[in-house]
Amino acid sequence: MYWLKCLANRRVIQWIPKPQLSKRQLLTNGGNLSFSKEGVDFSKPLVMSKYTRLEFEQKRWGLSGTELRNLLNSQGSDFDNLEAKHNQHYSVLQKVLHSLRSVGSDVTIVQRGQYTDELINNSSVIFTVGGDGTFLQAASKITCRDKPLIGVNSDPSKSLGILCLPSKFNEDPVRSLRRLVDGKFNWFFRKRIRLTIDHNGTIPCAISLSDEQMKFYNHLEDLRNSVISHRGREQKTVLPIRALNEVYVGEYVASGTSYFEMQVNDDPPNKHKSSGLLVSTGTGSQAWFSSHSKVSNDQIRKLLQVSSRYLKSNASTHSHEDSSAISNELTEEQLSEISGAYLREFVHMNPCSDKMLFSIKDPLHNQVFKRPLNLSDRPFREQGEADTLRIHSRLWDGCVIVDGNWAYGFDSGAWITLEILDEDSLRTITLE
Template sequence: MFLRKIASQGSPTRSLSFIGNLQLHRKLSRNSVGSWSPSEASTFSPKKALVLTKLSRYEFEKLRHKNLDENQLEDALRKRGSDYNMLLYHHTLHKNCEAMVKSILEEKNIETKVVTRFDYNESNINWADVIFTAGGDGTFLLGASKIHDPTKTIIGFNSDPTRSEGYLCLPKKYSNNIKNAINKLLQGKFRWLFRKRIRVTLIGDKIYDVPVELHDQQLNKLENRFLEISEDRDEVHKSEESIKNKRILPVKALNEVFIGEALSARVSYYELAVDGSERTKVKSSGLCVSTGTGSTSWTFNINKLPHQSVSDLMQLIQEETRLPIDYKDQRLIDRITAKFNNNLIFGPEIALMGYTIRDSLSDGTLPVPGERKPRGFAKQLNIRSRCFDASLVIDGGLSYSFNDGTVAILDIVDEDALRTVVLNEP
């Protein structure tokens, strides 16, 4: 938790010794984004605010079972082993947060509109000066996915801090003190934080296939409605780009891009080029590519070492070298484990991607392990699919088909950065 908290605040001083020269790339991107300038640092005076609210589990179940009245829904949930009362309780917590955000913004004479994911479209986004999200990290990621203007700010409130950390949202203490947070914003007691995002360019024959929205996969009709909205802004360029079989996806990855076979038991086969290098054939359990923001999330958990592994390695080193290493010293194990895991995290404003090859395999015809490091950093990645039924998934929410012959180019571009805030603390 401590590591993730620091990373979410964008600390630029974190050591990343395992990749050597990363220190050369620690220049933050604040001055190279959009129309930002130092004079804007303490200015926040929106006239219109859009509040994107999450779809609570209770609302989700109501939508799935439209034909059931409240008593029938309760019975159905209880038979399935779900706690109806708890679903209702947490739904109420969320709605209270949503109502409080709206009420306080209106008290400040800010015109406010509340929308769900199904009405979160380009028209409403363009209408607003600022986007607030009421939910958790999933709601924040959805909100971020459709913001293409680097001058548009997004700010998240964790509506239920008892159930989620909400690393992308304002600190938990503001969930119960929304007015204080909004006052700080209006008083300029914050700093801008520009979170880098990954731009994905697809090259191939079926790059305009409709993606799958994973969050609402069970709500078929509603899911399709959301997808139509997701693709609206892309239609303008479809005719021209389809001639070239090249397409820049209309969403950017704030956390990570994952590439791999849809069936997790099947080996993922692809060719990988890092920063213009020759493509290397890779067989693995998939490829995970993260931003600095995402380095605290899935990619962190893929790479982190547990205490047991560190202890075992220390014991083996002691046995092989006969050095006086106390592999039973718990405090020493804790320090080494924390230092290694700490080095996996980098700041959200750093213009690099961290990539991880999951469970890399070798069958004798591919390069032996060690020729391609299982993780590293890059400014650009070029991946050609040799998969049978693969997906390219953005932020765990939107899945694009990525099968044999399709190429994905992943870049960090300054103008794609997402404008967020960090509140000043005493």
């Protein structure tokens, strides 16, 4: 990592290297890496496979073979490429199944739509074969820290697979599994967000937003039948879904203005109008939250030009043209490094952190809906870290979306609490 140090009085941009943490130091921060002596229990593994894009298109249109090829090609899709990716995925899946059976496992295999609580509870370990999205969907239904989840990336060229095993696992999965059987790995516990509602009545059921269902349901209508209600606040109910990456709260229709109250920790609640609220874990801080928080090269250049006008140290010695020259001297590569350093310093967080990151998306401030001027007596935070968040809905067609996969309706007047508890950690592994 690098820090940018602007020495305005000498017109120097100096790059100072920040001390690096080793991977082991990073993972052991907070005591959430444990060194295994016993191997993974492979007696009853549950393997969840993703739907390939080809399978999705077949289901979507009810076509196959030449008819599907002609349709997809007419839309600009490459049928041959989809077919090749489909075959590649199933080749990796077969390797995983063969490897598990080679160590005496009684394997159960399902696709995402068949992944149930009963199967989860009856399994000794869960594997996903797909990418990070498949891993996230599997993780959301595991509600305790005792059930291991291991991801295999079936297409490293299309998915980063940050949550999955290294891609070299695919080269020799039998040998890699033997390492897991022999305990040659480390347990790694990723912190997750728990969602608790104030409720008095029927517990809502989340609706699935997974790709294979998007074209077959009226989600807005279904959302209204899966509502976190405002009626009654006598009971606290923990929803049976955990967020490994992030939680979004806002209007279901993205173009609508989201209106809600939010309480950060023990601060007084404040009203917000915006494009919604994004709350992230340490794991999710390098996903959507990172993209949301990113500062572009052009923004950095303009901010350097504008901010220099307000620096008292520059006022007497440097002109506006002088400060503009400083920003213009920076190359695109240097600006990209500054942008990356900002994310690493202030956004990216350890996956084992007990803190949540939150950010109000596109906050609205105008002459009618004003940001408070006096913040000494009543803090008004639109982004930062939090231990607990309490959100009070003032939404029309509000929703709470977990990891982009599961959605609950969020009635006006309803309350939800977000927090991270150690008992909700997800048990995964890291290989040396």
